[in-house]
Amino acid sequence: MKIMIPVDENSSQSKICVSFGRAPYFLIYDTDSDESKYIENTAAESQGGAGIKAAQIIVDNKADVLITPRCGENAAEVLNAANIKIYKSMNDSIQENLNAIKSGELSILNEIHEGFHGHHGGRR
Amino acid sequence: MKIAVLSGKGGTGKTLVSVNLACISNDSCYIDCDVEEPNGHLFFKPEIENREKVTVKIPTVDFNLCNGCRKCVDFCKFNALAYINNKLFIFEKICHSCGGCLIVCPQKALTEKNKEIGEIQEGFSENVKVITGIMNIGEETGVSIIKNLLSKNIDKKHHVFIDCPPGSGCSVMESVKDADYCLLVAEPTIFGVHNFNMIYNLVKILNKPYGAVLNKCFNDRENPAEEFCLNNNIKILQKIPYDNELAKINSNGKIAVRENENYNKMFEQLLGKVKEEVRHETTVNY
Incomplete structure (x- = not known):
């Protein structure tokens, strides 16, 4: 099983990133080989639609599972269409979350937020 | 002459200023570009003569x-x-x-289809032509509605008053794009000054001539907006008092210059100053 997680840095010392679409890196962890790989999130610098592009990256890397603290509705639509399961991270530790998903302790992410698009410039 | 009225923060007095200026000016046109929540029509109550849908092109795949x-x-x-x-x-x-x-x-494999995102309404309130843009609920951006609003054929002799959206984003930039002059409305709060600073920077970047109207002024209290204008050499064209009478007129959906002699004079004065500024800009820059 391939698990992907948005992370702040490209090392095992990294914490899980609070943002999915604009996380600097993604960790790809393969449960079969116990191997970890870090890839850059090219969606992070997008003008808009970062969640969609980030989700496309998750799909293209053939992940089975995404562990993330939050996820927007557009990204969720992409991930659902690719049958990728979205789990909610329990804290910001990569290792603890990987352990938790292996023992079935993580739960599916239920709150999908509406995204932050269209708020540039601000109102009121 | 096209005057854009903007403020950064909402609830500062853009609609108050633009509606009253349009009303006091002969043969004027008021355009409500605050398409997310247009409210100028609540004061003008225009008889709608024309409605048209605004659509955008969206790709569709075969x-x-x-x-x-x-x-x-x-x-x-x-x-x-x-x-x-x-x-x-x-x-x-x-x-x-x-x-x-x-x-x-x-x-x-891709072609375009039309997607409706809002409506434009045109009508009259006495001598004022009122054009309102209304964006459908749930849409992300009203920029194309504003483009349509401002491309309306308006008689050159009409003075146009553009009621801008709040903020300083894409929709505000679109609203002031063709304006000859920008009236920046400020209120005496720290939050107001913060957002006022943003539109002040915006009109400078866009190279638009500008002047300020200070709204909700108390005689006996500090005014951070006035201080900001003085520090930055922004010309203050008018100070509107914090006044119960004005608030009452406004909250009843009435237009101050049509109800109250003093406000009629005040906006007449402001209009004169704005015209003077625009004339000055034209001679200096062209």
């Missing part, structure tokens, strides 16, 4: 022609397209209607 090359996905700077499980996904609300995906598609 799955028989699409070969999954993903050129459109890679091209879109707004990430409005995704390719999943051998199928192209189009996120209509993210799309900015640039049409680029159609151009880069080698299969000619």
Whole structure:
């Protein structure tokens, strides 16, 4: 099983990133080989639609599972269409979350937020 | 002459200023570009003579022609397209209607369809032509509605008053694009001054002549907006008092210059100063 997680840095010392679409890196962890790989999130610098592009990256890397603290509705639509399961991270530790998903302790992410698009410039 | 009225923060007095100026000016046109929540019509109560829908172009895909090359996905700077499980996904609300995906598609699998995003209403209130843009609930951006509003054929002799959206984003930039002069409305709060600073920077970047109207002024209290104007050499064209009478007129949906002699004079005066400023700009810059 391939698990992907948005992370702040490209090392095992990294914490899980609070943002999915604009996380600097993604960790790809393969449960079969116990191997970890870090890839850059090219969606992070997008003008808009970062969640969609980030989700496309998750799909293209053939992940089975995404562990993330939050996820927007557009990204969720992409991930659902690719049958990728979205789990909610329990804290910001990569290792603890990987352990938790292996023992079935993580739960599916239920709150999908509406995204932050269209708020540039601000109102009121 | 086209005057854009903007403020940064909402509830500062853009509509108060633009509605009253339009009202006091002969043969004027009031355009409400605050398409997310237009409210000028609540004061003017115009008889609507014309309604038209505003549409934008959105790509649509012919799955028989699409070969999954993903050129459109890679091209879109707004990430409005995704390719999943051998199928192209189009996120209509993210799309900015640039049409680029159609151009880069080698299969000619993409075509455009119209999507309705709002309405424009035109009518009259006494001598004022009132044009209102209304964006449908749930839409992401009203920029194309504003473009349509400002492309309306308006008699050159009319003075045009543009009631801008709050903020300093894309929709505000679109609203002031063709303005001859920008009236910046400020209120005496720290928050107000913060956002006032943002539109002040915006009109400078856009190279627009500008002046300030200070709203909700107390005689005996500090006014951080006035201080900001003085520190930055921003010309103050008018100070409007914090006044129960004015608030009452406004909250009843009435127009101050039609109800109250003093306010009639005040806005007449402001209009004179604005005209003077615009005339001055024209002679200096052209």
